[in-house]
Amino acid sequence: MxxxxxxxxxxxxxxxxxxxxxxxxxxxxxxxxxxxxxxxxxHLKEQFGLVNTRLALCALAVGVAIMAHAWDYTHPFPQSRSVLMFSVLAYFALMGVLTLHTSFREKGTFAVAVHKEKxxxxxxxxxxxxxxxxxxxxxxxxxxxxxxxxxxxxxxxxxxxxxxxxxxxxxxxxxxxxxxxxxxxxxxx
Incomplete structure (x- = not known):
């Protein structure tokens, strides 16, 4: 720390x-x-595109998990089986995309800056x-x-x-x- x-x-x-x-x-x-x-x-301005992409993927995954929880709360398990299955698959797919994004696009990038004029x-x-x-x-x-x-x-x-x-x-x-x-x-x- x-x-x-x-x-x-x-x-x-x-x-x-x-x-x-x-x-x-x-x-x-x-x-x-x-x-x-x-x-x-x-003359350099920080750009937050990589971080915003990561946050959007995480927010979508959390949204899918919240939707699954809310659906299961209003429609107990036997009725919510298909929604829960879709939510679990969507969550893991989003986490896979997030892993690919951080591994192959970000690659340890911690600062992105754009030249204001050029x-x-x-x-x-x-x-x-x-x-x-x-x-x-x-x-x-x-x-x-x-x-x-x-x-x-x-x-x-x-x-x-x-x-x-x-x-x-x-x-x-x-x-x-x-x-x-x-x-x-x-x-x-």
């Missing part, structure tokens, strides 16, 4: 994380990358294997010329001090480096 503490300068906060909890470290680093990517670039979409995704200290950050840009991506695989210790505080300036340096590589690659083509 992450904890925010006040820095010496007003308006800034330190994010402290249990450095031995890999999941908490990954999520804290994801938040820091997202803050750097969107906070330092006012038709360019930036995505940031990450991966950190269990019991591994390597934080794999992937940034990609999609525009009319196609899609390009750059990767960074560094130890999470490069971004966290010995007390478990996320070092925002080091995260920002890495995000800026990857963003500049994408921009340079874009200008070369």
């Amino acid at each position: 992450t904890k925010k503490e006040d820095k010496s300068q007003p308006g800034e906060e330190l994010v402290k994380v249990n450095k031995w909890d890999g999941s908490a470290v990954k999520h804290a680093l994801d938040d820091a990358v997202k803050t750097c990517l969107l906070g330092d670039r006012p 038709e360019r979409t930036y995505e940031a995704s990450s991966d950190m294997k269990k019991y591994d200290d390597k934080y794999l950050l992937t940034m990609s840009v999609r525009d009319s010329k196609g899609q390009r991506e750059v990767n960074s695989a560094r130890s999470c210790a490069a971004f966290i001090d010995t007390n478990g505080v996320i070092l925002d300036n080091l995260v920002a340096n890495e995000v800026n480096r990857l963003y500049n590589l994408l921009s340079a690659e874009k200008k070369d083509k």
Whole structure:
């Protein structure tokens, strides 16, 4: 679990994380990358399409479950057999679609941003294997010329001090480096 503490300068906060909890470290680093990517670039606007799709699928599944419960309440079991069977199948089908969406479309994407003036979409995704200290950050840009991506695989210790505080300036340096590589690659083509 992450904890925010006040820095010496007003308006800034330190994010402290249990450095031995890999999941908490990954999520804290994801938040820091997202803050750097969107906070330092006012021309980028966050897009919520992936999250909204996931929420819509979950809401549909919950709606099907509520409908099954309500139908079974008003029409006890022998009468509600076909509705319950349909609801169970629909629920599992929706969960299957949700699993496919998160596995093959999201793929660890935690930030999607659109350039306000130009038709360019930036995505940031990450991966950190269990019991591994390597934080794999992937940034990609999609525009009319196609899609390009750059990767960074560094130890999470490069971004966290010995007390478990996320070092925002080091995260920002890495995000800026990857963003500049994408921009340079874009200008070369």
